[in-house]
Every structure is written in structure tokens, then in C-alpha cells.
Amino acid sequence: MSDVKKFLYVNRKAPYGTIYALESLEVVLIGAAFEQDVSLAFLDDGVFQLTKGQNTDGIGIKNFSPTFRALGDFEVTKLYVEKDSLEERGLSPDDLQEIMYEDEDDDWEEKPSIRLVSRAEMADVMADQDVVLSF
Amino acid sequence: MSTLHTVNKSPFATQTLMSCLNHCKDGDAVLMIEDGVYGALANSGMADFVRAKSASLAIYVMSPDTAARGLAEDKLLGEVSGVDYAGFVDLVAKHDRTQSWL
Amino acid sequence: MKIGVVVSEGPYTHQAADTAYHFVKAALDGGHEVPRVFFYHDGVNVSTRLSVPPQDERHIQNNWTNLAKEHDIDLVVCIAAAQRRGLLDENEANRQGKDANNIADGFRISGLGQLIEMGIQTDRLVTFGD
Numbered sequence: 001m002s003d004v005k006k007f008l009y010v011n012r013k014a015p016y017g018t019i020y021a022l023e024s025l026e027v028v029l030i031g032a033a034f035e036q037d038v039s040l041a042f043l044d045d046g047v048f049q050l051t052k053g054q055n056t057d058g059i060g061i062k063n064f065s066p067t068f069r070a071l072g073d074f075e076v077t078k079l080y081v082e083k084d085s086l087e088e089r090g091l092s093p094d095d096l097q098e099i100m101y102e103d104e105d106d107d108w109e110e111k112p113s114i115r116l117v118s119r120a121e122m123a124d125v126m127a128d129q130d131v132v133l134s135f
Numbered sequence: 136m137s138t139l140h141t142v143n144k145s146p147f148a149t150q151t152l153m154s155c156l157n158h159c160k161d162g163d164a165v166l167m168i169e170d171g172v173y174g175a176l177a178n179s180g181m182a183d184f185v186r187a188k189s190a191s192l193a194i195y196v197m198s199p200d201t202a203a204r205g206l207a208e209d210k211l212l213g214e215v216s217g218v219d220y221a222g223f224v225d226l227v228a229k230h231d232r233t234q235s236w237l
Numbered sequence: 238m239k240i241g242v243v244v245s246e247g248p249y250t251h252q253a254a255d256t257a258y259h260f261v262k263a264a265l266d267g268g269h270e271v272p273r274v275f276f277y278h279d280g281v282n283v284s285t286r287l288s289v290p291p292q293d294e295r296h297i298q299n300n301w302t303n304l305a306k307e308h309d310i311d312l313v314v315c316i317a318a319a320q321r322r323g324l325l326d327e328n329e330a331n332r333q334g335k336d337a338n339n340i341a342d343g344f345r346i347s348g349l350g351q352l353i354e355m356g357i358q359t360d361r362l363v364t365f366g367d
Contacts, residue, residue, distance in 0.1 A: 005356065007356060011237075013237070020278065023216060023277065023278055023317075023318060026317060027349050030353065031340075031349070031352075036357065078219075088348075122158060123157075123160055127160050127231060129224070130232065130356075131357075131362050132235075132362070133356070133362070134234065134236065134366070135245070141363075143252075169253070170252075195259075199259070208291045220262070220263035221267055224260065224264045224267050227240060227361050228240075228269070228361065229265075232362075235364040235365070237367060
């Protein structure tokens with residue numbers, strides 16, 4: 001593959017009530033093999049996908065939230081989370097899972113994948129893409 | 136560089152139109168399709184917000200969808216322009232990327 | 238211009254598959270290329286050949302099949318999403334030990350890589366969903 005495109009996966013829906021969050025993650029995992037420049041955006045109800053302490057035993061649906069912590073192994077390391085969306089929902093960054101990756105360009109130092117951004121910064125992220133896939 | 140945003144939800148059912156308009160950059164275009172066309176109503180509670188945003192954005196509405204829903208042109212914001220499917224395609228081609236607000 | 242299209246909502250319940258169809262026709266009429274349409278989420282349900290809508294209604298699956306034949310469009314149905322929802326082509330039905338298959342002419346089942354590849358190879362990507 002000659003040219004690398006910037007792919008943004010936009011997540012605006014909560015998990016479990018609908019399948020979009022899970023099937024979005026499946027695209028991200030498959031897409032990782034194509035070695036494009038991948039970013040994920042979490043805004044509006046999409047921020048609920050990243051909360052810690054999810055336990056789906058009682059609803060009989062697979063808890064896929066641990067998969068987010070594995071994204072670093074797939075070199076998916078840019079998870080933009082909108083602060084305004086968190087605040088509107090009464091959440092703080094501490095309510096989210098810790099998602100880390102090892103930075104190969106910095107002696108494999110562990111760094112957080114979640115990047116908190118303002119609404120205006122999220123708009124900048126969105127405007128900087130070649131391909132936007134919405135879920 | 137600019138983006139075409141599409142919105143297909145009624146702003147009275149979800150916050151999708153609001154979220155979309157709050158993430159647009161100056162010079163972007165927004166196209167209301169399907170139930171999104173209700174966002175173009177001139178006398179609704181959303182009208183002032185949409186009208187204010189139209190100063191920095193080009194806002195379009197799918198005419199086949201407004202017609203299907205019985206929304207006469209005189210019920211729609213003057214700041215919003217009607218397009219057909221060919222116009223939709225032109226907007227996609229004209230802007231660098233399309234973002235669907237689902 | 239090459240335009241890729243994603244349909245991510247099922248037929249009849251949502252307008253998405255209809256809007257996508259009119260959009261693709263207009264794009265082709267306008268001289269653009271639509272090399273592939275990718276069906277994901279409940280959008281995979283568009284591909285069932287067992288759909289029998291009333292005669293005075295549009296036949297969404299037939300419309301897509303005919304458009305694809307006429308313009309050589311690659312209609313790709315996501316295999317993971319399709320299997321969840323009971324949509325199988327002949328090969329998959331045999332492999333899974335199922336007694337029937339239901340994918341319509343003109344559609345093919347393949348992986349999510351086809352979606353990423355479409356994003357890489359087209360100039361624009363437009364998603365129709367809910």
C-alpha cells in the first residue's frame with residue numbers, strides 16, 4: 001500500500017443498548033491490519049463505551065470493554081474523548097478505563113491512549129481526516 | 136479543506152443536529168436528509184440556533200425529503216437551500232470528506 | 238470521482254437503504270464511479286433474496302441487484318454482521334451446516350477489510366445509516 005490515509009472512527013452511541021459500539025470496534029480491529037493512520041473519537045453518548053466497571057453478566061451480552069485496553073497492541077493509540085460530553089453526563093476522566101500503549105518511538109514508554117479534548121479540539125480532529133466512519 | 140456533514144435525525148428526537156452544528160468548522164456544509172429535514176423548520180424551537188449557525192456554514196435540505204413530509208417551502212428557514220440527489224452528490228464531490236451524523 | 242458508499246441500516250424500517258440507492262443512481266448519472274457499496278450492521282438485511290414486499294411498494298433488494306448489474310457495482314455484505322443476522326451465501330451455509338442460503342444475486346459476502354479497502358481506494362466515502 002503506497003499512501004496512508006487518515007481514518008477516523010466516530011463513536012456517538014452507548015454500548016449494549018444497540019450493537020453499533022461493538023461492531024465499530026470490530027471494524028477498528030480489522031482496519032488495524034491495513035496500517036493506516038487511525039484515530040477514534042468518542043463524543044456524546046459514545047463516551048459511555050469507555051467507562052470502567054462494566055459488568056454484563058446480568059444481560060447476557062458479551063462485555064467488550066476490555067478490548068479497548070488491547071487496542072495499543074494493534075497500534076491504535078489515539079482515542080480522542082470529548083471533555084464536554086463527559087461533563088454533560090456527570091462523568092470525569094476518572095470514570096473511564098485506563099488505556100495505555102507502548103510508544104515504540106520513545107523507548108517503549110507506556111503512555112495513555114485516551115486524549116481528552118475540548119469540543120473545539122474535537123472539531124479540529126474531525127476536520128483533519130481523509131475518511132470518517134460513523135457508528 | 137472542508138467537510139460535508141449529513142444529519143438524518145429530527146432535532147426534536149435526538150441531539151444529533153445540535154452536536155453536528157457544534158462540531159462544524161467555518162466553511163463546512165450541513166445537509167439535512169430523511170428525518171433530519173425537520174431541522175429546517177422556520178418557526179420551531181431550533182430555528183434560531185440553525186439560523187445563527189448559517190452565518191458561517193452552508194446549510195442544505197433534501198427537497199425530496201421535505202416534499203415527502205409535506206413541508207412546504209414557506210415553512211422552511213430562508214437560510215436553508217433545497218437540493219435533490221444530484222445536488223447531494225455535488226456537495227459530496229465539492230467537499231473534501233463527508234461525515235454522517237448517525 | 239470514485240465514491241464509496243456504506244449502508245448500515247436495514248431496509249424498510251429505515252430510509253437509509255432508499256436514500257443510499259437514490260444517491261448512488263445520481264452519482265452514476267453525474268458521471269462518478271461507485272465501485273463498491275458495503276453493507277454493515279442491519280444493512281446486511283438488504284441482501285436477502287427472500288424479501289417479498291407488497292407489489293405496490295419498491296423492492297429494495299431487487300433495486301440494488303439491478304443497479305449493480307447495470308453499472309458493475311460490487312455489493313459487499315459484511316460476513317460477521319451477516320452471520321449474526323442469519324444471512325448466508327451457499328458456501329457459508331454449507332460450511333456452517335445450515336439447510337438454506339438467502340443471499341440475492343449481485344451481492345457477495347466478504348470481510349470488513351473490504352470496507353477499509355474501499356475507504357483507501359475511493360476519493361469520498363458516504364455512510365447511510367441510523
